Amino acid sequence: MVAAASEIQTNGGEKLFNLLIPATIGVALRAAAATYSDFFEERVEFTSSIYSFERxxxxxxxxxxxxxxxxxKNSFFPPLTLHIFRFLLKSFPTxxxxxxxxxxxxxxxxxxxAAQFVWKSLKKSDDETKNIGKLVFNIYAFNPITIVSxxxxxxxTAHFSAPFSSAPGHRSPSTHPILHFTIIGxxxxxxxxxxTLNQVSLIFAILPLxxxxxxxxxxxxLIAGTIVTTIMLMPIMWHMWMVSSSGxxxxxxxxxxxxxVALINLVMDMIFVYSRRQIDLEYSDTLKKDTKMDFAFY
Incomplete structure (x- = not known):
């Protein structure tokens, strides 16, 4: 009994320790990014002309x-947001x-x-022990775009919503909430x-699900390479346009x-994989292993 209690306490302490280290690093990185806020606030990749903090x-x-x-006609924030931040800036600006x-x-x-809970509910039949929660935390917490933002x-970040589809039926993606949330996001x-680039940070973080x-x-x-390449090209193209005047x-x-376009292709690919998996589940007895299917989205 004592040994079991000691093991539980050890596991709990280990989980807390494993959480505190990445969380502390994440806080430190965001604090460091704040020291260069004057530079990053000028970047249109991170700041929206309508929803910026200056606006x-x-x-x-x-x-x-x-x-x-x-x-x-230049304020697009909800009145509640204005009053909350007005109170914070006047009472606790630091x-x-x-x-x-x-x-x-x-x-x-x-x-x-949430990701770990969903993963356990999805994998409860085959006793999968993958720590998907830690992966999701690291992807979001150490995303450079999220840190700078x-x-x-x-x-x-939170200026999009994920409405639930009311259409019933087992063929609707609404019966697969994670995929549905990802597509809508x-x-x-x-x-x-x-x-801004930060609006898909949470969506990309839950992709392992x-x-x-x-x-x-x-x-x-192709999609991942396009997204990474365009993100790297944006500051270069901006410099060529606004600074060096060479573009x-x-x-x-x-x-x-x-x-x-890469995000659109990702959405279409997600619609395809949903349909393809449904076909596999419903017609697995008649399909051959080497059966190849494709949908002409583009």
Whole structure:
């Protein structure tokens, strides 16, 4: 009995220790990024011209002056957001950045715990012990885009929602909530006005939960390579356009268009893998192992 209690205490302490180390590193990286906030705030990849923190402060200043920020047609924040941040900036201005960092690291923790719970529920039949929660935490917490966005108090992370489909039926992706959430999140980012790179950070972090669909993805390397390449090209194209004048706006916007095309292809590939897996499950007795299927999305 004593040995069992000691083992439980040891395992609990080990889990806490394993969590504190990456969480502390994540906090330190975000605090370091905040010291360069003046530089990163000028980057359009991280700051939206509509939903930036500076635009939020402009709206708060208008409220302080007795003006309606929504009459100027340049404030797109909900009134509750304006009043909450107005209170924080007036009462606890020095605590705003630590609070923002804590919220972001807490988001990584909550996402990891939710992912681990979902993973256990999906893999309970074959007793899979993969620590998917730690992987999700690391992907989100150590994503450079997320780190920089937190350092500049970016407000675009939670500006998309994942509405649930009301259409019943076993053929609807709504019966697969993780895949459904991922597709809706990507679509919201694609069609979001003045988006930033940080809007898909949470979506990319939970992609490991789609392990069951992995073998059906067709263009993983192509899509991943395109996303990484365009993200690296964006600051270069911006410099050529705005600094060295060796290029024009089409250079930068071309990179953003290709980036969104990659996200669109990812969405279409997810729709394909869902359909392909459903076919495997329903017609596994009649399909041969080497059966090849394709859908002409493009």
């Amino acid at each position: 939020l402060k402009d709206g708060i200043a208008m409220v302080d002056d007795g003006l309606d920020p929504f009459q100027a 605590l705003l950045l630590p609070l923002w960092i804590l919220l972001d690291v807490s988001t990584a923790y909550m996402a990891s715990q 937190t350092g500049i108090l970016s407000l675009t 990507l679509l919201a980012s694609i069609f979001f006005p003045y988006p 789609l392990e069951v669909y992995r073998k059906h993805f067709r263009y993983t390397i 024009n706006a089409n250079f930068f916007f071309g990179a953003t268009i290709v980036y969104n």
